[in-house]
Amino acid sequence: MTTSLLANLLTEPPGVAHYMTVGAVMFVCGAMCMATKRNALGVLMGIELVLNGANLNFIAFGSKYLDNGGPQLGLDGSLIALFVIVLAAAEAAVALAIALNFYNNHDSIDVDRADQLQG
Amino acid sequence: MNAIYWPSVFFLLFGAMACGFALAVLLSANIVRMAFYLVMSLAATAGLFFLAGQEFVGAMQLLIYVGGTLVLLIFGVMLTSQERFVNMKTLAGDWVIGMIAGGALLSLLTAAAFSVPEWRGPERAAVENLPIEPNATPIGMGLLGARVDQIGAPADERAGMAGYLFPFEIVSVHLLVVLIGAAYLARAKRRSNPLPTG
Numbered sequence: 134m135t136t137s138l139l140a141n142l143l144t145e146p147p148g149v150a151h152y153m154t155v156g157a158v159m160f161v162c163g164a165m166c167m168a169t170k171r172n173a174l175g176v177l178m179g180i181e182l183v184l185n186g187a188n189l190n191f192i193a194f195g196s197k198y199l200d201n202g203g204p205q206l207g208l209d210g211s212l213i214a215l216f217v218i219v220l221a222a223a224e225a226a227v228a229l230a231i232a233l234n235f236y237n238n239h240d241s242i243d244v245d246r247a248d249q250l251q252g
Numbered sequence: 253m254n255a256i257y258w259p260s261v262f263f264l265l266f267g268a269m270a271c272g273f274a275l276a277v278l279l280s281a282n283i284v285r286m287a288f289y290l291v292m293s294l295a296a297t298a299g300l301f302f303l304a305g306q307e308f309v310g311a312m313q314l315l316i317y318v319g320g321t322l323v324l325l326i327f328g329v330m331l332t333s334q335e336r337f338v339n340m341k342t343l344a345g346d347w348v349i350g351m352i353a354g355g356a357l358l359s360l361l362t363a364a365a366f367s368v369p370e371w372r373g374p375e376r377a378a379v380e381n382l383p384i385e386p387n388a389t390p391i392g393m394g395l396l397g398a399r400v401d402q403i404g405a406p407a408d409e410r411a412g413m414a415g416y417l418f419p420f421e422i423v424s425v426h427l428l429v430v431l432i433g434a435a436y437l438a439r440a441k442r443r444s445n446p447l448p449t450g
Contacts, residue, residue, distance in 0.1 A: 144254040146380075147263040147303075148373030150365040155267045155300065157361035159293070162274040165354040169347065171340045172283050174328050178290050181321065182274055185297050188313075196304035198259075198379050203370030208390050208401045211309045212416050214301075215391070218309075218316050219423050223430040225321045229328045230437035242332045243340065 148201055152193030160186030173232045173242050177225065184221045188214045257376060263303055269296035281339050287326050294318050308388040395420045 159182050166179025193199055195210020206213075236242050273293035280286050294317050301310030342350075365371060393400045397415030 142264060143256050143260055145260065145376055146257055146373050147260055149371040150368070151263065151267070151373065152300065152304065153365035153371065154362050155270055157358055157365065158271040159274045159297070160361070161354045161358040162278045164357070165350045166278050168353075169278075169342045169350045171342065172337060174283055174325060174332065175286060175340075177325060177328075178277055178286055181290060181317075181325075182277060182293065185294060185317075189297060189300060192301050192304050192306050192309060196306060198303075198305045198382060199374065200379075201370050201372060201374040203368065208387070208394055208399070211306045211387060211391055212394055214306070214309050215312060216419060216423055218312055219427060222316055222321045223427050225324055226434040227430055227437070229324055230434040232328060233331060233438050236332045242337045 147199065149193045149199050149203065152189055152199065156186040156189035156193070158186075159183075159189065171243050171245055173235065173244050173247075174229075176244060177228050177232070180224070180228070181221060184217055188217050191217070254376075257380075259303055263300070266296045266299035266303065269293070270300060281341050283329050283338055283340070284333070287322070287329050290325070291318055291322050294322065305384075306387060308386075308391050 163179040163182025163184075163186060166182060167176050168179075170176050170179060191206065191210045191214045193210075194204075195206040195208065195214070197205070197207075232242065235247060239246055270293050273289045273296065276289040277286050277293060280289060295314065298310045298313040298318070301307075301313055390399075390401045394416050397417035399415055
C-alpha cells in the first residue's frame with residue numbers, strides 16, 4: 134500500500150490537495166508558533182508561516198497544471214498571492230518596529246512581560 | 253511501470269523541505285536557528301510556486317519575502333539578541349495544549365483537502381503536454397486594470413471581472429504609509445538627561 138502510494142506520487146502529477154496538505158502543515162506550524170513562542174520575533178515568524186501556507190492554497194487554485202476539473206481561480210489566484218506578499222512585508226515592518234520599541238522600553242522581548250494593559 | 257514524472261519528484265522534494273523546515277521553526281528554541289529555518293522553508297515554498305507554473309509569484313516570493321522581509325526579521329533578531337533571549341524554552345503545558353490543538357487542526361485540514369475528488373491530482377496525459385505560458389504579462393496587465401486572460405470570455409461573464417488597478421493603488425499607498433510609520437516608530441529616541449547640566 135505504502136509503496137504503491139509512493140509510486141503513484143512519483144509517476145502521477147500532484148494535485149491541488151497535495152499543495153493544500155503542504156499549506157496546511159505550514160499553517161498549523163505557524164499557528165502553533167504564534168501560540169507557544171515566548172520571543173516576540175518567534176511569534177512574528179509564526180505569522181509569516183501562516184501567510185505562506187495560505188498563499189500556497191491561492192497558488193494551487195490558480196494553477197492550470199494542478200487542475201482536475203474543479204473550480205479555478207486562474208489569474209486571480211496569483212494576483213491575490215502577490216497582494217498577500219506585499220501586505221506581509223508591510224506587517225513585518227510595523228510589527229518589528231513595535232517589537233523594537235517594546236524592547237527599548239522594557240529591556241525584554243518576552244511577550245509574557247507585555248502585561249501592562251491587564252486590568 | 254510508468255516512467256517517473258519529474259515535476260512530482262520536485263514537488264516531493266520542495267514539499268518535504270517546506271514542511272520539514274516549518275516544523276523545525278516550530279520545534280527549535282534558538283531564535284537565530286528559527287530565522288534560518290524560516291528562510292529555507294520560504295525558499296522551498298517559492299520552488300513550489302515555480303512548479304505550479306506561477307514563476308512570477310515565485311520570483312517575487314524570493315525577492316520580497318526571502319530577500320526583504322526575512323532580512324528585516326533577522327535584523328530584529330540581531331538587535332534584540334541578548335544572551336537570555338536567544339534560547340527561550342516553551343513551557344511544557346503550552347506544548348501539550350498546542351500539540352493537541354495543532355494536531356486536530358492539521359488532521360481536519362488534510363482530511364478536507366483529500367475529501368474533494370476534483371482536488372486530487374489530474375491525469376498525467378492531461379497536464380503533461382500543456383504549453384508553458386509565462387504569466388508575468390497577464391499579471392502586469394491585470395495590475396494595470398486590463399484582464400488579458402479574460403478576453404475570450406463572453407460579455408456577461410466578464411461584467412464583474414474588473415482589473416486590479418484600484419487594489420494595486422491602495423496597497424501601494426498602504427505600503428508607503430506603513431513604512432513611514434515603521435521608520436517613525438523605530439527611530440532612535442534621544443534619551444532625556446536625568447541630571448540637567450548647566
